[in-house]
Amino acid sequence: MPSTVRQESCDSRRSCHCRPDSAAASVDSMNAQNITVIGLGQMGAALADAFLTAGHRTTVWNRTPGKADALVERGAVRADDVAGAVTASELVVVCVLDYAAVREVLAPVADSLRGRVLVNLTTGSPEQARAEAEWAAEHGIGYLDGAVMTTPPGVGDSANMILYAGGPGLLAEHRAALAVLGDPVDLGEDAGSASLYDAGLLGLMWSVFGGWLHATALTGADGVPARDFTAVATRWLKTVSWFMTGYAEQIDAGEYPGEDATIDVQTAAIGHLLHAAEARGIDNRLPELHLELMRAAVRAGHGGDSYARIIESFRK
């Protein structure tokens, strides 16, 4: 996902390991600030590395201390314990396995966190994020819940998004510092929003991966290299995103006029995909699910509507 974004701007798509041309800007010494990163797994280490690269004074702590070594060699300050990590900076970023680990690490130092800003970039559910925001508020801690929409190599590239929720004011205050990780996207006051979007966006990614892999297996059965098919497929995704933008308007309006292509037409078209894949011995469970959803809409009398109507099948 991130390497695709980065490689789009590079001529040498197959072997490129160049720095992204959209790398976030570094700060001058006047704007350098103290920032703490707790959790130095693959993602936490990338976050700390981006702060260091930007010129911030970065304090780090990890349960397994050795994971801080490379960052310390690059200029990070190693905190001996969590309390030392928390008190080193006004802005404290945490990125560990899950919310249970966040609480396990931070509950003993809640008093030290009072008056500071905690940015939680750990993945969790909207419910967990809201509970964490409540816990932070009870302890007088400023709280931003976030979701990193890339893998570690994409951190520090402003083409990639970091979603934030729960504190538009806090985000505005710390936007410059956080922007070195990726483009900050403000999702508003509800602390659960970043996790909600994250869950939905990951679902979208897996669905796209599934459709692309099915199609790549289909075309590959006739000898088309994945690279060749994917070059065309990624252009098609831009058209698909244009369809989605129009269908979003229909969904918000609750009306699905089949002005461009009807479900009836697409029910016929998917038959060709199923046939071609079947003839090549490709597993068809994924398009069969799409066919099932289309047929349900047709049975309910909506064959003349647009594909956006299918959302009603997901809403139980």
Ligand SMILES: NC(=O)c1ccc[n+]([C@@H]2O[C@H](COP(=O)([O-])OP(=O)(O)OC[C@H]3O[C@@H](n4cnc5c(N)ncnc54)[C@H](OP(=O)(O)O)[C@@H]3O)[C@@H](O)[C@H]2O)c1
């Ligand atoms: N990797 C990605 O592409 C990616 C993308 C977006 C979001 N994220 C999210 O970022 C978070 C971290 O992922 P990662 O890829 O960095 O995972 P990781 O490499 O497995 O690192 C996990 C981190 O959590 C720490 N940890 C786990 N349980 C702990 C506990 N009970 N107390 C203290 N520390 C604990 C680990 O410490 P030790 O080193 O001591 O084990 C390590 O620092 C996850 O929530 C993940 O969903 C990851």
